[in-house]
Amino acid sequence: MRILIEEYQYDVSKVRDILYGIDALENMEGRVSIHYVGYYYNMLLKDCVFILPKVLLKDVDGQELVFGKYKPEDIANLDTFDSKERSFLYKFAVWIYRAIVVYKNDRRNDTRIVCQSYIAQMCHRGRRQSNTYLDILLSLIQFNQDNQSFFFFIIKNLHSGLNKINWQRTIATQTAIIQNEQAVYLNPVNKRRQINFDEELLIIFFSILNYIGDTYGFPKDICCQFQLITGKRFDTYLNGFGKTRLRQIKYKYFSDKALQLWHLCYNFFDEAQQVMVATEQRDYLLVKNFYVVFEAIIDELIGDNPLPDGMEKQQEDGKIVDHLFTSQSLIAGENEQTYYIGDSKYYKIGHELGSQSIYKQYTYARNVIQWNIDIFSNGDKPSSGVRLRDDVTEGYNILPNFFISAKLNEMFSYDDDNIEKTDRKRNRHKRVQFDNRLFDRDTLLLSHYDVNFLYVLSLYARDNQSQKTAWKMKVRQCFCKEIQKWLDEDYDFYFIKAKTGVDDKEYFKTHFQQLLGKFYAPFEQYKDIYSLALEKGEKYQQENKLLLNQLKDYFFVEKFKLEKDQQDVLVRIRTQTH
Numbered sequence: 254m255r256i257l258i259e260e261y262q263y264d265v266s267k268v269r270d271i272l273y274g275i276d277a278l279e280n281m282e283g284r285v286s287i288h289y290v291g292y293y294y295n296m297l298l299k300d301c302v303f304i305l306p307k308v309l310l311k312d313v314d315g316q317e318l319v320f321g322k323y324k325p326e327d328i329a330n331l332d333t334f335d336s337k338e339r340s341f342l343y344k345f346a347v348w349i350y351r352a353i354v355v356y357k358n359d360r361r362n363d364t365r366i367v368c369q370s371y372i373a374q375m376c377h378r379g380r381r382q383s384n385t386y387l388d389i390l391l392s393l394i395q396f397n398q399d400n401q402s403f404f405f406f407i408i409k410n411l412h413s414g415l416n417k418i419n420w421q422r423t424i425a426t427q428t429a430i431i432q433n434e435q436a437v438y439l440n441p442v443n444k445r446r447q448i449n450f451d452e453e454l455l456i457i458f459f460s461i462l463n464y465i466g467d468t469y470g471f472p473k474d475i476c477c478q479f480q481l482i483t484g485k486r487f488d489t490y491l492n493g494f495g496k497t498r499l500r501q502i503k504y505k506y507f508s509d510k511a512l513q514l515w516h517l518c519y520n521f522f523d524e525a526q527q528v529m530v531a532t533e534q535r536d537y538l539l540v541k542n543f544y545v546v547f548e549a550i551i552d553e554l555i556g557d558n559p560l561p562d563g564m565e566k567q568q569e570d571g572k573i574v575d576h577l578f579t580s581q582s583l584i585a586g587e588n589e590q591t592y593y594i595g596d597s598k599y600y601k602i603g604h605e606l607g608s609q610s611i612y613k614q615y616t617y618a619r620n621v622i623q624w625n626i627d628i629f630s631n632g633d634k635p636s637s638g639v640r641l642r643d644d645v646t647e648g649y650n651i652l653p654n655f656f657i658s659a660k661l662n663e664m665f666s667y668d669d670d671n672i673e674k675t676d677r678k679r680n681r682h683k684r685v686q687f688d689n690r691l692f693d694r695d696t697l698l699l700s701h702y703d704v705n706f707l708y709v710l711s712l713y714a715r716d717n718q719s720q721k722t723a724w725k726m727k728v729r730q731c732f733c734k735e736i737q738k739w740l741d742e743d744y745d746f747y748f749i750k751a752k753t754g755v756d757d758k759e760y761f762k763t764h765f766q767q768l769l770g771k772f773y774a775p776f777e778q779y780k781d782i783y784s785l786a787l788e789k790g791e792k793y794q795q796e797n798k799l800l801l802n803q804l805k806d807y808f809f810v811e812k813f814k815l816e817k818d819q820q821d822v823l824v825r826i827r828t829q830t831h
Contacts, residue, residue, distance in 0.1 A: 352713050740815055750781055
């Protein structure tokens with residue numbers, strides 16, 4: 254197995270043989286970079302070559318290093334890595350391959366970026382196309398993991414009765430000695446063991462696992478102590494005898510599992526023979542622009558499909574938003590919904606955001622706000638129930654907006670499923686037109702989070718719907734909590750409700766300029782309850798104190814925290830009447 258890294262500038266003299274069969278163009282300085290991620294079989298080296306994502310690269314003192322310590326050109330053949338790193342790369346390569354397969358099979362995705370070649374074959378039913386070589390290897394490994402009980406059932410039947418005496422033949426062929434009026438046979442005849450074709454099929458299967466384990470580094474996990482076919486004898490199986498022998502014993506099998514195993518073994522030898530003999534045929538699965546696949550991974554795991562309220566990813570100004578979904582509002586809890594806007598950033602480890610990316614994300618938010626306003630302006634209602642603008646206070650609900658980028662778990666763990674604030678220089682951005690107006694249309698918030706690339710990659714590649722749904726719910730809750738925590742640090746929040754005899758709508762109209770952007774009516778069910786947000790800081794202390802004193806003459810005022818006690822305070826203020 255050979256390793257290349259996406260978009261890394263290689264010295265072409267060091268990787269010329271590895272690049273055999275792939276269209277990588279050399280520049281004037283003798284450097285070459287590969288703009289693919291995936292797998293291909295190198296006919297010159299007779300080995301698998303994996304092109305892995307650039308997320309493995311980390312900038313260290315101006316050098317791009319794998320895991321922050323290896324030059325990519327030094328690790329092409331894996332000799333430099335220790336056993337843990339080598340094991341990780343074998344598994345990582347398989348997950349990359351599986352993710353590309355899942356992406357390719359989803360008809361919603363742009364499959365034009367996927368390059369795939371099948372080895373065309375002939376069989377008695379006519380022309381067909383086989384799976385890639387790696388697909389067959391993975392299918393063999395998966396069958397071994399999923400069918401341990403099948404193997405043990407066969408082994409149990411193989412050994413049952415082998416040591417029992419055949420009394421009919423013993424009496425007929427052996428002379429008995431009479432002792433104490435009882436017949437004693439000194440040489441009883443046991444049941445003779447015949448050729449067992451179930452055992453032969455298992456030996457061939459486990460010999461294949463042993464071969465691909467030794468050759469490509471995949472785990473063997475061979476549970477049975479058979480005398481395996483190895484060395485030059487196995488080479489004869491690869492060169493054609495494997496197919497011949499399997500054809501000879503094919504009609505000895507009747508169970509579905511045994512037939513499935515036979516077909517897996519036959520496909521292996523059939524494909525292996527072509528790869529070894531047909532030197533002009535190429536087998537590969539590659540994807541251009543892997544950032545598109547990363548966007549699809551994140552969108553599948555956190556986004557809504559179709560998009561809410563008839564929205565489209567390509568907005569009217571031509572900008573394309575990566576992720577858009579509805580989830581619980583930051584104010585009002587689970588009973589009210591709002592839009593969440595996200596953008597995937599497929600960078601090398603630690604790469605900083607550019608100002609252009611930040612500005613575009615604010616533009617996405619403005620476009621979504623206008624889309625929601627237009628729905629109501631046209632006399633319609635969004636199916637999601639989201640209303641960003643409140644007609645009474647003319648305040649706007651907070652619109653969560655975030656970047657999400659990949660981070661490699663330092664322990665190579667696929668189990669770390671947490672979303673965390675990025676450790677880059679800035680993980681929070683805010684743009685305002687007027688200070689102390691959180692509920693203003695031009696107050697836009699932007700967060701930046703990191704996700705464990707190994708976790709989302711494996712989750713997407715497994716393609717298990719229940720697991721994806723569970724994580725989607727968890728991560729959406731995480732987004733909400735993290736933004737609420739940020740806002741609680743920067744603002745004081747209050748629920749207010751008009752006292753008896755006070756016309757709240759008239760009050761907001763009279764004090765419109767003073768209250769604009771500070772108030773928002775978050776509840777569809779409790780239209781008489783409003784939310785007030787006052788920015789913290791010495792600069793706003795006097796203004797906020799005067800406003801609160803004025804409001805308390807006309808409204809019940811209860812302070813709360815977004816992250817903690819919204820519902821308790823809401824119940825309390827709803828019951829206040831005097």
